[in-house]
Amino acid sequence: VRRLTLSTDRREQMVDITDMVAAAAAELGDAAAVLVHVPHTTAAVTINEGYDPAVVDDVLGVLARLVPHDDGYRHLEGNSDSHAKAIMVGSTQLIPLDDGGLALGRWQRVFFCEFDGPRSRELWISPVSA
Amino acid sequence: VRRLTLSTDRREQMVDITDMVAAAAAELGDAAAVLVHVPHTTAAVTINEGYDPAVVDDVLGVLARLVPHDDGYRHLEGNSDSHAKAIMVGSTQLIPLDDGGLALGRWQRVFFCEFDGPRSRELWISPVSA
Amino acid sequence: VRRLTLSTDRREQMVDITDMVAAAAAELGDAAAVLVHVPHTTAAVTINEGYDPAVVDDVLGVLARLVPHDDGYRHLEGNSDSHAKAIMVGSTQLIPLDDGGLALGRWQRVFFCEFDGPRSRELWISPVSA
Numbered sequence: 001v002r003r004l005t006l007s008t009d010r011r012e013q014m015v016d017i018t019d020m021v022a023a024a025a026a027e028l029g030d031a032a033a034v035l036v037h038v039p040h041t042t043a044a045v046t047i048n049e050g051y052d053p054a055v056v057d058d059v060l061g062v063l064a065r066l067v068p069h070d071d072g073y074r075h076l077e078g079n080s081d082s083h084a085k086a087i088m089v090g091s092t093q094l095i096p097l098d099d100g101g102l103a104l105g106r107w108q109r110v111f112f113c114e115f116d117g118p119r120s121r122e123l124w125i126s127p128v129s130a
Numbered sequence: 131v132r133r134l135t136l137s138t139d140r141r142e143q144m145v146d147i148t149d150m151v152a153a154a155a156a157e158l159g160d161a162a163a164v165l166v167h168v169p170h171t172t173a174a175v176t177i178n179e180g181y182d183p184a185v186v187d188d189v190l191g192v193l194a195r196l197v198p199h200d201d202g203y204r205h206l207e208g209n210s211d212s213h214a215k216a217i218m219v220g221s222t223q224l225i226p227l228d229d230g231g232l233a234l235g236r237w238q239r240v241f242f243c244e245f246d247g248p249r250s251r252e253l254w255i256s257p258v259s260a
Numbered sequence: 261v262r263r264l265t266l267s268t269d270r271r272e273q274m275v276d277i278t279d280m281v282a283a284a285a286a287e288l289g290d291a292a293a294v295l296v297h298v299p300h301t302t303a304a305v306t307i308n309e310g311y312d313p314a315v316v317d318d319v320l321g322v323l324a325r326l327v328p329h330d331d332g333y334r335h336l337e338g339n340s341d342s343h344a345k346a347i348m349v350g351s352t353q354l355i356p357l358d359d360g361g362l363a364l365g366r367w368q369r370v371f372f373c374e375f376d377g378p379r380s381r382e383l384w385i386s387p388v389s390a
Binding site: 176177182187189192226234235258260 | 295352
Binding site: 031035037038039040041066067071073076077080081083084086087088090091092094122124126128129 | 292293308309317321322353354356358364365367368388
């Protein structure tokens with residue numbers, strides 16, 4: 001398991017990590033896929049469009065509307081919304097590789113999803129074989 | 131990575147692709163699991179009940195209510211709801227194999243989830259070993 | 261594929277299965293990751309915080325508010341909400357291994373998510389190699 005780090009600068013943010021994941025994948029050798037694991041409980045990882053930044057803004061807006069920051073939660077840390085969003089998006093992605101490069105569709109980019117930043121975060125990368 | 135194609139005929143639709151995935155998996159040789167990747171940003175793949183078609187209708191209804199088609203989004207293409215739904219459902223599934231067949235529960239079927247159709251779509255299949 | 265069983269005792273419940281998954285993973289030999297598959301269509305598996313039990317209570321509350329039990333669904337079994345929640349959370353998790361142990365973040369635990377209990381349920385575990 002290779003550990004990468006990144007920093008976020010807003011409470012809710014989708015950071016394009018495609019190049020970072022691709023660089024780590026290129027060093028994995030002859031793998032069939034790369035497992036991207038977010039070792040946190042208030043952040044997630046997803047794959048979606050990166051061309052128009054309005055897309056991820058809209059997605060963060062949808063999630064914020066569906067799961068309000070304050071809503072009479074029992075957890076006293078005040079970030080139950082972050083946990084719920086992390087579960088709805090998911091904490092891992094398994095991305096197929098083709099000749100050592102990420103096999104993604106034309107518009108697909110990989111995003112780290114921060115739901116309780118700003119923070120310093122980790123990303124764990126491991127190879128999976130064919 | 132094996133590339134399959136399919137066509138959808140409604141804007142929002144869940145298409146049972148179990149047989150198609152099983153046929154592709156049968157040709158993968160001695161794999162432990164099959165990675166099903168949707169290379170699009172407004173479609174997804176999931177596993178759920180296929181016996182009563184009302185189940186997927188209800189699920190599409192829930193998603194449409196939670197993420198309305200028009201809701202003051204910034205992305206001008208008019209399909210931000212499709213992107214959000216794709217993220218909530220997920221663009222990959224890793225399905226275990228048993229003797230070359232999909233190891234699914236009794237009621238489980240694999241569904242391609244179209245959220246911005248009708249369109250011609252791809253499905254990428256790759257083997258993962260034990 | 262190794263089949264484990266568990267019982268749930270409420271309609272909606274998140275059961276910490278980390279130790280159970282870790283014990284099964286320890287017997288898998290030299291794998292890179294463990295695939296945890298829930299072979300049901302009204303249950304799911306996720307990774308999130310297990311330290312404060314209020315977190316999973318809040319998450320179940322968010323899901324219950326977003327997808328009400330009764331909402332004019334077409335599926336006559338009366339559990340369309342359970343199917344929708346299972347799809348939103350997901351029926352598999354691929355967890356990286358490090359020296360045979362689950363490579364999880366400090367606050368991460370693995371949860372079986374029951375959305376239509378109480379029931380006797382299965383959990384399928386398979387190794388994936390590096």
